[in-house]
Amino acid sequence: MRIGELAARAGTTTRALRYYESRGLLTARRAGNGYRAYDEDDLRLLQQIRTLQDFGFELEETRPFVECLRAGHEAGDTCPASLAVYRRKLAELDGLIGQLQSVRDQVGAQLARAETARAELEAGSLVPGAPGCELTGMTGGGTAE
Amino acid sequence: MRIGELAARAGTTTRALRYYESRGLLTARRAGNGYRAYDEDDLRLLQQIRTLQDFGFELEETRPFVECLRAGHEAGDTCPASLAVYRRKLAELDGLIGQLQSVRDQVGAQLARAETARAELEAGSLVPGAPGCELTGMTGGGTAE
DNA sequence: GCTTGCCTTGACGTCCGCGTCAATGATTAC
DNA sequence: GTAATCATTGACGCGGACGTCAAGGCAAGC
Numbered sequence: 001m002r003i004g005e006l007a008a009r010a011g012t013t014t015r016a017l018r019y020y021e022s023r024g025l026l027t028a029r030r031a032g033n034g035y036r037a038y039d040e041d042d043l044r045l046l047q048q049i050r051t052l053q054d055f056g057f058e059l060e061e062t063r064p065f066v067e068c069l070r071a072g073h074e075a076g077d078t079c080p081a082s083l084a085v086y087r088r089k090l091a092e093l094d095g096l097i098g099q100l101q102s103v104r105d106q107v108g109a110q111l112a113r114a115e116t117a118r119a120e121l122e123a124g125s126l127v128p129g130a131p132g133c134e135l136t137g138m139t140g141g142g143t144a145e
Numbered sequence: 146m147r148i149g150e151l152a153a154r155a156g157t158t159t160r161a162l163r164y165y166e167s168r169g170l171l172t173a174r175r176a177g178n179g180y181r182a183y184d185e186d187d188l189r190l191l192q193q194i195r196t197l198q199d200f201g202f203e204l205e206e207t208r209p210f211v212e213c214l215r216a217g218h219e220a221g222d223t224c225p226a227s228l229a230v231y232r233r234k235l236a237e238l239d240g241l242i243g244q245l246q247s248v249r250d251q252v253g254a255q256l257a258r259a260e261t262a263r264a265e266l267e268a269g270s271l272v273p274g275a276p277g278c279e280l281t282g283m284t285g286g287g288t289a290e
Numbered sequence: 291g292c293t294t295g296c297c298t299t300g301a302c303g304t305c306c307g308c309g310t311c312a313a314t315g316a317t318t319a320c
Numbered sequence: 321g322t323a324a325t326c327a328t329t330g331a332c333g334c335g336g337a338c339g340t341c342a343a344g345g346c347a348a349g350c
Contacts, residue, residue: 161307
């Protein structure tokens with residue numbers, strides 16, 4: 001199997017495969033003409049990399065899984081180093097989710113506050129003799145788009 | 146106020162301020178010597194930018210807030226465009242949090258599965274006459290770090 | 291032969307928010 | 321005077337995972 005076919009079968013690009021090779025993952029043997037030659041095992045390595053990449057793992061974090069497969073294990077996550085990466089990633093995800101949730105709550109509170117403030121401004125602007133604070137843009141409740 | 150003082154008061158760097166200016170946010174007037182000159186209003190603009198940046202907003206997303214303040218409003222989030230950014234950000238955050246939660250759950254499940262598989266392998270390897278599947282690395286339950 | 295399509299290596303571009311360095315000029319401290 | 325600090329513009333670097341282009345070699349169909 002050549003690089004184009006492998007890339008297609010794994011749903012990625014030849015550029016990515018060459019990049020992985022440059023990083024020391026997914027090394028390929030060469031055919032007589034200099035073309036990279038891959039087999040089904042390489043496809044499994046690549047699928048392992050892609051799965052983890054889709055999860056948001058960095059390339060370096062996939063290395064233990066790849067090495068585990070290269071060592072002959074039937075799954076890339078049976079080796080201790082892979083489990084350690086899983087655990088680190090879980091902790092990292094939990095921390096990140098917590099941060100994002102916190103930001104989400106703060107932004108939500110700001111939105112609620114600002115909406116209330118605007119509603120009061122608009123109510124005031126409808127009263128005769130209200131102060132001259134211009135309400136630029138759409139004054140109605142129109143939702144853009 | 147010159148650029149160094151403004152940066153210090155806002156807890157950022159002169160480089161960041163020049164970058165904001167290059168993006169069209171936070172334009173400064175110039176003193177006779179060519180130095181940038183800022184006032185308290187600029188500090189408020191900058192604080193608005195920094196707050197949103199700390200929330201993870203992209204620079205472009207802070208623009209409506211800055212323009213709102215420049216238009217004379219007492220808060221940057223009273224204008225409709227700012228509210229729209231808040232709402233988009235909330236939706237974006239919700240989507241992202243959901244994705245991360247999904248990934249977290251999948252990684253957690255993979256970890257549990259792999260741990261179980263390893264436990265069974267180790268149990269098997271303790272039995273005389275077990276197949277020759279090498280368990281490389283730490284075989285015990287040692288938690289690294 | 292010719293064209294088309296795959297392959298090779300090498301190198302620069304992308305995105306974003308700056309960091310860092312360089313060379314030079316203004317201000318301030320002593 | 322002079323040294324230290326602050327300012328200016330310009331330009332390159334970074335990280336991560338590639339995209340994209342260039343210039344050429346190899347293979348297959350007609």
